[in-house]
Amino acid sequence: MKTEISAPARKAWMSLLAQADEAELSRLWHAFNHSPDFDWLRPPEAGGVMVRGRMGGSGAPFNLGEMTVTRCALTLADGTVGHAYVQGRSKPKAEIAAKVDALMQTEAAQNLRQAVLEPLQQVQQARKEARAARAAATKVEFFTMVRGED
Amino acid sequence: MYVAVKGGERAIDNAHAWLAEERRGDTGVAELSLAQIREQMSLAVNRVMAEGSLYDPDLAALAIKQSRGDLIEAIFLIRAYRTTLPRFGYSEAVNTGDMACDRRISATFKDAPGGQVLGPTFDYTHRLLDFKLAADGEAPEAPVADPRLEVTPHITEFLQGEDIIEREPSSEAVPGDLTREPMSFPAGRAVRLQSLARGDEGFILGMAYSTQRGYARNHAFVGELRIGKVPVEMEIPELGFAIEIGEVELTECETVNQFKGSKTVPPQFTRGYGLVFGQSERKSIAMALVDRALRWEELGEDNLGAAAQDEEFVLSHSDNIQATGFLEHIKLPHYVDFQSELELVRKLRREAQELAEEMAAREAAE
Numbered sequence: 220m221k222t223e224i225s226a227p228a229r230k231a232w233m234s235l236l237a238q239a240d241e242a243e244l245s246r247l248w249h250a251f252n253h254s255p256d257f258d259w260l261r262p263p264e265a266g267g268v269m270v271r272g273r274m275g276g277s278g279a280p281f282n283l284g285e286m287t288v289t290r291c292a293l294t295l296a297d298g299t300v301g302h303a304y305v306q307g308r309s310k311p312k313a314e315i316a317a318k319v320d321a322l323m324q325t326e327a328a329q330n331l332r333q334a335v336l337e338p339l340q341q342v343q344q345a346r347k348e349a350r351a352a353r354a355a356a357t358k359v360e361f362f363t364m365v366r367g368e369d
Numbered sequence: 370m371y372v373a374v375k376g377g378e379r380a381i382d383n384a385h386a387w388l389a390e391e392r393r394g395d396t397g398v399a400e401l402s403l404a405q406i407r408e409q410m411s412l413a414v415n416r417v418m419a420e421g422s423l424y425d426p427d428l429a430a431l432a433i434k435q436s437r438g439d440l441i442e443a444i445f446l447i448r449a450y451r452t453t454l455p456r457f458g459y460s461e462a463v464n465t466g467d468m469a470c471d472r473r474i475s476a477t478f479k480d481a482p483g484g485q486v487l488g489p490t491f492d493y494t495h496r497l498l499d500f501k502l503a504a505d506g507e508a509p510e511a512p513v514a515d516p517r518l519e520v521t522p523h524i525t526e527f528l529q530g531e532d533i534i535e536r537e538p539s540s541e542a543v544p545g546d547l548t549r550e551p552m553s554f555p556a557g558r559a560v561r562l563q564s565l566a567r568g569d570e571g572f573i574l575g576m577a578y579s580t581q582r583g584y585a586r587n588h589a590f591v592g593e594l595r596i597g598k599v600p601v602e603m604e605i606p607e608l609g610f611a612i613e614i615g616e617v618e619l620t621e622c623e624t625v626n627q628f629k630g631s632k633t634v635p636p637q638f639t640r641g642y643g644l645v646f647g648q649s650e651r652k653s654i655a656m657a658l659v660d661r662a663l664r665w666e667e668l669g670e671d672n673l674g675a676a677a678q679d680e681e682f683v684l685s686h687s688d689n690i691q692a693t694g695f696l697e698h699i700k701l702p703h704y705v706d707f708q709s710e711l712e713l714v715r716k717l718r719r720e721a722q723e724l725a726e727e728m729a730a731r732e733a734a735e
Contacts, residue, residue: 226610234600234613267423267454268614269546270601271462272644274558275623276523278537280462281544281559283566284646286424286601288457288614302607304457306615307425347469351516354471357487358514361479 224324232323232336236316237305239339248315251334253327255318256296263291263303263310289313295321392437406430415618415647416440420689421447422548422567424617424646441569441689448690461602461611465621465644467520468597472648475524476591477625483521488596524593525623525640534625534638554681561663561684562656566645568687570652576662576677576687577655585662585675589641592625596648620645622653626661631669639668659683 236244267285274281290304291313301321303313322331393400407414407430417429421444428447436442472488475481487493489511528534544559552560565573580587600613622643630636641661643653662677676682686692 230612237614266457268457269459273462275537275642276465279540281562282546284422304614352513353511354486355514355516356512359485
């Protein structure tokens with residue numbers, strides 16, 4: 220059964236899956252223990268995406284260089300379509316991401332969110348915070364030397 | 370002249386077999402894993418990604434292993450692999466203002482909002498060999514503090530408030546892509562930046578240094594240098610909206626340069642820009658200096674005839690794969706070319722000899 224999906228919600232989970240650590244995603248997915256029947260619309264293929272920057276950080280765009288991305292698309296038995304565009308060259312990662320994308324549009328969404336997406340989000344957040352905490356410890360605290368004139 | 374030669378197959382096969390053996394080195398020493406290279410040689414990995422122009426740390430680590438640590442050879446492997454990848458599209462321009470900064474410093478404003486964050490830097494080390502690293506040991510744990518949650522604004526934004534620095538004109542013009550169309554001159558700033566971002570670090574550094582030493586003199590301050598990860602968004606045609614397809618670590622450098630002003634523009638600061646994959650600080654500062662030097666014409670400055678002002682010179686010689694390809698090809702067999710040169714020199718010598726003999730005979734006769 221398909222449910223109505225908002226674009227921002229779908230964007231959020233697809234973005235999370237794209238950046239997920241493959242080992243972490245794979246572990247959570249297999250623990251979820253659900254392998255739906257599906258057909259490939261587009262089997263996984265690795266390719267490149269040209270990443271753009273902006274002159275001066277805010278001006279006109281320019282091409283910076285490429286990154287590797289793997290994409291695929293599949294359809295579940297009930298016709299729900301799942302897409303994946305994930306960073307790197309892992310086909311298994313893309314396959315899991317597309318299955319999660321498809322199942323998130325079904326009644327399985329609630330369980331899947333708890334079993335896979337939320338833990339992934341927590342791991343990612345913890346990793347970011349750990350780096351930010353180290354960066355914060357290297358922030359310079361200036362102090363002014365007392366001068367002898369007066 | 371190129372002529373097919375046969376006869377080296379066995380020698381070539383055996384040379385490559387020996388190469389593989391030498392690559393492995395002493396088998397009594399543990400073999401390097403790709404994860405070890407990726408994690409512990411990360412700045413080499415970053416350089417290979419930047420100049421290979423492909424962000425993929427695992428592939429860069431493989432290329433470094435295969436090339437026995439010859440980074441230009443590794444970059445060559447990445448460039449060759451890159452051509453086999455189908456191009457899925459172009460990302461939205463990354464927003465470096467949203468960067469999760471590991472490092473962020475300014476040489477111009479001590480009290481910039483967001484502060485001076487040193488990050489994991491070699492600066493202020495004494496450059497003394499650390500023999501503790503020669504022995505196995507536990508990695509020390511870095512101290513932590515309360516993480517900053519807000520985004521860190523760009524320093525140039527503060528100068529723009531006063532209008533004392535030039536504004537980057539906002540634009541959505543589709544930039545040229547030198548991986549799709551061959552470069553032609555004038556290339557324009559977008560293609561220049563693409564070319565500099567993948568150019569050889571040593572060459573860009575030398576060019577930038579020349580501007581500091583007085584060739585195309587343009588005194589630069591590092592207004593801001595930041596290193597960290599940014600998400601990459603791409604519009605997905607099947608969906609009709611953009612998603613984040615991953616994140617990349619970038620080093621961004623913005624320089625603030627002097628500008629006297631002109632008839633139409635009051636004196637204000639101008640900008641140079643460097644943006645490079647990975648933690649690549651030297652390269653991004655150098656890129657910003659060369660970018661600024663190449664902007665002489667649009668800013669109405671004099672052409673001083675300096676190499677760093679010559680777009681065609683800089684862009685035609687910054688690519689280390691093109692350069693090394695042309696340079697190293699001269700060691701390959703040129704037997705037929707050389708044979709013809711040899712014939713020519715012998716003929717000239719013979720003619721000179723004959724002429725000398727003729728002159729001598731004439732003198733003797735007189």
